[in-house]
Amino acid sequence: MTRSFRSLSLGAVLLAASALTAPAVLAQETSMAGMHRMQAPPSLNLSAHGEVRLAPDMATITFGVLTEAPTAAAAMRSNAARMNEVIAALRRAGIAERDVQTSGLNLSAQYDYVQNQPPKLRGYQANNRVTVTINDLSRVGTTADAVVAAGVNQIDGISFGLKESGAAEDRARQLAVRALQAKAALYAQALGVPLGGIRSLTESGGYSPRPPQPMYARAEMAMDSGSTPVAAGELTVRIDITGVYDLER
Template sequence: MTPISKALMLGGALMAFAAPAAMAQTAADPVSPLQVHAMAQYPALNLSASGEVKVAPDMATITFGVMTEAATAQEAMAQNAAQMTRVAAALRRAGLGERDIQTSGLNLQAQYDYVENQPPKLRGYQATNRVTVNIYDLNAVGTTADAVVAAGVNQIDGISFGLRDPSAAENQARQVAVRNLQAKAQLYSQALGVPLGGIRSLTEGGGYTPQPPMPMFAMRASAMDSASTPVAAGELSVRIDITGVYDLAR
């Protein structure tokens, strides 16, 4: 045998011994492509569940406005500003701070009269100023609405109730959702007669969503009747949706 042939045979033997070691090292990796493929072949349950809790709101949001009309744009805006100044003073007397009051709309439009077969005729101008306020004393919602109406508000767009910090309610809903998911997984496992394995993945959706405004009708309190506009806060629903994948033991 030539020296070259002996060198080739020795090199092949060394490669044969090295190959199992390399394979063993690959198999020891935390997550190899081979392992991922094997995991995908395991039987699994893909389930969804939800958790919902009812909580009392701790704040109310009201959007209202002042609308004025006048022959000129300047006069319409001046009248609107005067009324809004009185409204702002009424809000301060009701205990609202500057950070609880936000201008949500300011609009000025020309107003026309339309007659058939005639060009539009300018009637005047309409100015609208809308304000959104947050009220944290729910017992004061009705009296606050009456106060701003008495001060000059002639439009109330709606009221909504909410939570200043929904995290506690969301966490409670998460616990309910997980318990419901676990119970559902156990039910399927028993029905299939297959032991339930560990959970492979868990995803979440949903959460606290602010309530959309609801119509609110405010009435000016008269001297004969000092009762304020009735307002019922009710309850809010906080819901969490989850999806989990469970392994089934073979």
């Protein structure tokens, strides 16, 4: 009697466990089937860009005065005197004070090196660098000539830019969106499915000033051929976008 009762009890427990497990498995399978039915519709992930080309309306020139002297104080005094002449030349050229900014000031010892001998101090070198913004492009060449004649002996480069880039960026955005929509419509037509709404849109790019380009100017250039010729060319404002479109089932 005891063994039969234990067997009956174990069978009842297994039957009850099976009864509890079956609905859980069924519920899980039903849930997974529902998730498959609720999956996001197929989509297109596309990119496009818009570009606007326009002439720059400002220029930036970085130049410097490099002087050497036997002592550090003498090198700095000589450099300051020449830089004051350069600043005065900029004022005469019509450059406003707010458009002139010191971008570097350096003083360093200079040594002569001979093989198998200790370095010998030759003197000191002072270097004062200035970045100038020119808002009238017709004055770029004459300004470069003026500062060289006043004492500048180093010109790092020139870059052209825009005083205000917002309108050009907005135009590039419009062109980019039109290109993206046209591409999406083309893909949907080729696939033979209706194009749905746009799910997301991201943007990158925008206006970035052109890196400085080398510019070589000497005092004799101004004397031989008038003002130094400078060509501003064009700038490109580019907006890149990426969009995800739904495709109707």
